[in-house]
Amino acid sequence: MSQRPSRPLPTGWLVLWTVLLAAALGGFVALGTWQVHRMHWKHALISRVDGLLRAPPVSAPGPDAWAGLRADRDEYRRVAVRGVLLDREILVQANTRLGAGFWVMTPLRRDDGSIVFVNRGFVDAAHRDPARRGAVRPTGPVRIEGLLRLSQPGGGFLRSNAPAEGRWYSRDVSAMAGSLSLPSVAPYFIDQSADAAADDDATQPVRWPVPGLTIVHFRDEHLSYALTWYALAAMTAAAMAYGARQEWRRRRAQGAT
Incomplete structure (x- = not known):
């Protein structure tokens, strides 16, 4: 059938x-x-950033250039800044190849009076107290090289910054400036580069904070x-x-x- x-x-x-x-x-x-x-x-983004990372450092933008900063042109540019590190800092939670800990965000006052936050590097929980870091913060004029990074407002994934409680999950320059009552603060921060003599493979740094741990990587x-x-x-x-x-x-x- x-x-x-x-x-x-x-x-x-x-x-x-x-x-x-x-x-x-x-x-x-x-x-x-x-x-x-x-x-x-x-x-195109990867090619642009690779070019910026290989270029020599330029002077960090001053107040007259702040309004014109753009992520697609200035993010990850190598810059240098001169000034005096202030005796204040904000710890922002971070995860690096050294484990969980904090970025040490320190304001630097330039000769013109403007302020630029510098990410001086990473500390673990045992070294969040400056007295236990084994290195004295410079008190005189310094020159710092690093990567220009634009402010990261809002906080981290599902976690908002709580300045009053000292909990920071992103490097929100405006909020950090307000927390420390700092005027004339640049809308960017600088990720300090590693020391020339630093051991990239060291798992037990000889001093803290440890600079140069920023990973520039884009998923493709x-x-x-x-x-x-x-x-x-x-x-x-x-x-x-x-x-x-x-x-x-x-x-x-x-x-x-």
């Missing part, structure tokens, strides 16, 4: 499924194309994401073609009876 072919879908259902599948196909293609654009943007997985979306688009197109063929056969069989 031959199997009786299934009945064709009602026209309304056929139109609905066609519209839904076409929308899914268009969405998958659009998402894949968006990831391709993001990939090109990320590659956009190609795999794009291929995933395009694969879903291809499967949707195949499903549409298969469904259309089956429906055509049903309607042809029905017309022959």
Whole structure:
């Protein structure tokens, strides 16, 4: 006994499924194309930052240049700053290759009176007290080189800064300046570079804080994401073609009876 072919879908259902599948196909293609654009943007960003990291340091922007700072042009630029480190600091929670601990954010006063926060490096919980760090903070004029980083307002993931309680999860320059009652503070901070004689593999630093632990790395997985979306688009197109063929056969069989 031959199997009786299934009945064709009602026209309304056929139109609905066609519209839904076409929308899914268009969405998958659009998402894949968006990831391709993001990939090109990320590659340009990586190339730009690599160029900045290899360039010689320039003088850190003064107050007249603060308003014109842009992330796509100035973030991770190598800069140098001269001034006096103030006897104040803010500890911001951090995770580095040395483990969990804090960034030591110290304000530096320049000759023009403006303030720039300097991330002098990392300390673990045992060395958060300056008296236990084994090194005396410089009291005279200093020259510091590092990477220009724009302010990080708001806090960390699902954690807001609580200045009144001394809990900091991001380097929010404006909030840190307000907490220390500092005027004329730059809208950026400087991640101090490692000492020339520092041992990059040392797990027990000879002094704290430890500078130069900033990791400049950008995730670049956009190609795999794009291929995933395009694969879903291809499967949707195949499903549409298969469904259309089956429906055509049903309607042809029905017309022959």
